[in-house]
Amino acid sequence: MRIRVLGSAAGGGFPQWNCACSNCHRLRHGTFPGFPRTQTQLAWSCASGDCSLVNASPDLRAQIEGTPEFWPQATNRRSPIRNVFLTGVEVDQTLGLLLLREFHSFRIHTTPSVRKILTEDNSLFGALARFTEQASWIDMPLEEPFSAGEAILQVLQLPGSFPGFVSPPRIAELGSGDAVIGLCISPDSGGPKLGFFPAVSCISDTLLKELETCEVLLFDGTFWSDDELARIRGVSRTARQLGHLPIGGPDGTLERLAGLRHLRKIFIHINNTNPILDEESAEHRAVCDSGWEVAWDGMEIRL
Ligand SMILES: [Zn+2]
Numbered sequence: 001m002r003i004r005v006l007g008s009a010a011g012g013g014f015p016q017w018n019c020a021c022s023n024c025h026r027l028r029h030g031t032f033p034g035f036p037r038t039q040t041q042l043a044w045s046c047a048s049g050d051c052s053l054v055n056a057s058p059d060l061r062a063q064i065e066g067t068p069e070f071w072p073q074a075t076n077r078r079s080p081i082r083n084v085f086l087t088g089v090e091v092d093q094t095l096g097l098l099l100l101r102e103f104h105s106f107r108i109h110t111t112p113s114v115r116k117i118l119t120e121d122n123s124l125f126g127a128l129a130r131f132t133e134q135a136s137w138i139d140m141p142l143e144e145p146f147s148a149g150e151a152i153l154q155v156l157q158l159p160g161s162f163p164g165f166v167s168p169p170r171i172a173e174l175g176s177g178d179a180v181i182g183l184c185i186s187p188d189s190g191g192p193k194l195g196f197f198p199a200v201s202c203i204s205d206t207l208l209k210e211l212e213t214c215e216v217l218l219f220d221g222t223f224w225s226d227d228e229l230a231r232i233r234g235v236s237r238t239a240r241q242l243g244h245l246p247i248g249g250p251d252g253t254l255e256r257l258a259g260l261r262h263l264r265k266i267f268i269h270i271n272n273t274n275p276i277l278d279e280e281s282a283e284h285r286a287v288c289d290s291g292w293e294v295a296w297d298g299m300e301i302r303l
């Protein structure tokens with residue numbers, strides 16, 4: 001099984017259209033020691049030729065066009081994309097669903113809360129219900145592993161809240177137990193397990209135990225420091241308040257996961273402000289010296 005990283009940046013991508021932070025400015029002017037990145041997107045293809053996506057980024061159209069195995073074959077209009085698994089309801093995780101609306105049948109696997117928000121609160125998603133069996137919405141089991149897309153998947157519920165566009169009455173009705181999840185993915189024929197955790201606000205001992213069962217970890221690399229956005233924007237909530245444990249600093253991810261030595265550890269969902277994108281920075285060196293990799297668009301992971 002080969003997992004493809006089609007996009008590795010946080011929401012907004014790198015560079016972000018309305019940002020002139022040091023990273024975005026230098027990238028645009030050709031003086032940045034690093035690469036542009038599209039918004040985080042994973043995918044895999046099965047032996048049958050069918051493909052599965054993890055989340056649906058706003059950059060999905062370009063990400064599909066850049067990956068021949070996800071193109072429609074021969075002369076028909078049938079895309080091989082059959083499944084989409086959502087780990088939350090943020091715009092950068094769901095907007096790409098609307099790009100799959102061209103009279104294509106596929107399955108969308110979500111938590112019950114995310115399904116309700118998308119299908120009951122947002123009439124725009126009616127574009128995926130123009131004919132019977134266009135989009136089939138499937139609630140993922142929250143407690144036990146399940147089989148789909150020729151893989152075994154397991155949901156891990158994480159602390160976190162819904163985005164600001166979800167109405168307070170809806171949040172009160174739903175609770176936040178399944179607002180943010182991680183997904184563990186392994187081949188259904190058996191084999192190594194990949195953990196995908198793009199939004200982690202804290203690492204509990206329970207989560208730590210789960211991470212130890214993965215052979216490959218794609219983990220929240222959104223921010224290097226807790227006050228990263230505040231320093232650039234002038235005012236902002238901290239990384240932790242935004243639902244992302246920073247990589248550096250006391251109790252940051254590098255420190256909390258320093259004991260995980262046997263697995264392959266990769267940061268993903270990297271914000272354009274993050275200094276680890278600069279491959280000549282001290283922060284990039286610190287990440288590499290700690291045994292971590294930084295995900296890039298086009299990266300492939302074999303399981
Ligand atoms: Zn920027």
